[in-house]
Amino acid sequence: MTSAVSAINRLRGQRGRFSALGLTITATVILAACSSPAGSGSGSPGVGTPVRGGVAYFAQQPLSPPNYIFPLVSGAYFTVANVNNLQTLLYQPLYWYGDRGNTAVSYRLSIGNPPVYSDGGRVVTIALKHYVWSDGETVSARDVGFWINLVKANKSNWASYVPGGFPDNIVSWEALGPATVRLRLNASYNPFWFTYNQLSQITPLPIAWDRTSLAEPPPSPTAANLPDTRTGGAKAVYRFLDGEARKVASYASSPIWSVVSGPWKLASLTGNGTATFVPNPSYSGPEKPRLAKFVELPFTSAAAEFSVLRAASASGGPGSSGQQISVGYVPSNSLPQQPALRAQGYQLVRYLPFGFNYLEPNFNNPKVGPIFRQLYFRQAFQHLIDQAGWIHAYYGGLGAPTYSPVPASPANPYANANASVNPYPFSVPDARSLLASHGWKIVPDGHSTCARPGTAAAQCGPGVKAGQPLDFTMMYPSGLPYVDGSMTDLQSVAKQVGIEISLDQVTSAAIAATILSCAPSSPACGWQLGNYGTAWIFAPDHYPSGEEIFQTGALGNVNNYSDPAIDKLIIATTRVPASQAQAALDAYADAVRLQLPNFWQPSPGTLITVASNLRGFSPNAYGFINPEQWYFAKSQG
């Protein structure tokens, strides 16, 4: 009964980072906004006479109501519902990424002006635009420092923390003035990487929150020795704010959470998860809300959401009444009903977030790990994955093939020409040939076994025993028809070369608790192949470098892959000067796409429904939402 995964609203499913590029570098190494638009979805065209007001209804993913408001969020609450659909509407991050499908940073929508890098990439200076909090205070350099102090003192409670990354790489911060902050870094970093992967982690917080109880009056932004300036004090402030974030029912009336910088204020959050937002009249950004209200509707299932879509009116706006979903989604098993939705009047928008998808082979599994460590085997296995066929047959045409860790789709300025070329196209004969030429006795529809053990070129490879069969167990989440279909296909195709894949459908929670980094001797290393059912999305760090997934020992490198040559290439992507950034990224991507640290599979897309007269909607490349850009139009069509 688990509903289909819809990429737009799931962040728990987002195992990775959020991304973008396309920067111009001046002589003084200034990062400036630009980049080619990277359409991941066309959106609703801005035609028709705009009408002020009206209520837009947004369908939440099933059983995923927002329930944690504090932006310094732990892994337990690191979900799309909380980060993308609640926190960023209220508390604007320092920089905004992914606007209208463009993978780049949008300096126009950001609080910070383009960061200026100096001292060989060891110093970053950020000038803030004039933004104000809803309590009248200015969004200042001190607010950025407040965030850094809190994160530094509470790293183990922060879902986005990566050892060695932000804030470990910030030696110090300094307010050069009320609206300028300077960060000193512990090394020289690639300015693109730092802007997209590290500065993306900053959300200025109001000094009104810098206290340890509600009984204390909100401190003045200019006060000295506030609690956050001491580690113990910052921990106490975190405990207080986390405690306040546990009182979900009182979010809307809280004196803490009602101080916002974003375009919206929370008017109510009901027990069943209906979140109602109203425009923040103090919002300083360039796009003020035109809607009277923005309402997020909870659903118990994708089926329930789809029933409402079908039964409700496809148009909305001022004066409309009755059931309606202004922005919703089509469950994957209901994709054939697209004509009926179009006939109702809905606009249908295809959406593919910036990321890639893969299967995880466990390199440390004591039984099959030695097989996975053989490049020829990984190549043969990749030849068995029919990405185009899966997209057509199981993804309802909504998906993009993955050939590279810097993917070609959606369009982005990072991917080179190789990203569009499949180095190991679907070919059973090629897979058979590779295995046979490396000492395997192929038994179609049976069990192929290693006939020539050893380490020579035409032998099975180190660690593979004589007579060892090619038998694997694949874990994948239940309830996702496209995953189920593609895994069944893989099982069937693999059988043709004598590879036996036992399919093991489990819950997503079981996958998260099982597919773990492990030592070969550990009982936890019993898993062999895993499929999450959701793609790696470049969020909340948006540069498509691989330090969080393919680098030896990285937290996201749960399949225990380790290659010193790849490690070097990854480090280069984070450390080279801006002038060499793209070359370093190309070198990394070209190596990883051929080395297959995991098996590439298609990234699933989502079909979004938009009310017939709603305009301004365009999916964000990383799944954020900007209802302040939406409006109803007078004339339909």
Add this chain to the structure above:
Amino acid sequence: MTGYLVRRIVQAVIVVLGITAVTFVLQHVIPGSLARAILGNRASAAEVAAFNRANGLDLPPVEQYLVFLGRLARGDLGYSYRLNQSVDSLVIHQLPNDAILVGTALLLALVIAVPLGIIQAVHRNRALDHAATSVTFALYSMPSYWLAILLIAGLSVGVHAFPAEGPQASTAAGMLGNPRALVLPVLTLTLVNVALFSRYMRSAAIATLAEDYVRVARAKGLPDRLVLSRHVLRNSLISVTTLVGLSLPAVLTSGLIAEYVFNVPGVGLTYYTAAVNADYPVMLGITVLVGIVTVLGNLLADVAYAVLDPRVRYA
């Protein structure tokens, strides 16, 4: 009667304690850790340790169980780390939804099924009985999910007579304030239950109609209406009473399909989701609650037997 009640209550307390112990043990033998299930596989060891420390999961299991029992004694069913709220508040918020949906459906089903069963018994093996049997068999064999989808397709998407989702209010009063939205989910649950109850009622009534006291009553010239209402109905209700008693915990859990399809958050769906997401505190809390209600339902059924049939309390 008092001694009988005391014995049954003591038994009930022991059963509930057993349920808590078994559930707690099961929670600890499930592979994987709660922290991993909640934080995901990318969480660092420090993050996992911080989570375990903050939630008392680093204590020995026996100590955790005693802490759990202590909380339970204070009416604290636990805290969901996924949903960021206490299990108590979840249940308190969702129970009215279930009580209204499932409770109304149960009542309606009884109101329809009891007379229907008796009518079928009286007219057994005739056209009316065959027709009712066919309909109830069809309804009983139809998955409620499918029935719900059919009702939505026909009455909501097709003719827009009723909303496709249940009431979205957060309170019982709000739920009742939108009766049109209640129609489809209540109808789905009612139709399934009518089929079940009417079959039981028909069988019991047929057996009762064959009893000597019924024949005597008729021989004495008592009108059929009085024979049915005074003798057949009361004696036939015993078997249905068992069903109703066992259905009490169903108020908490049997609404799952209706909750899923009609967008009404309820305890049944919350329990299912907790199981899928390894939200152990919610699973444990609701299991204990359902255990208590099940024991209570059985207790009430036993008391009802004793009231309906005095032989039971002297046994």
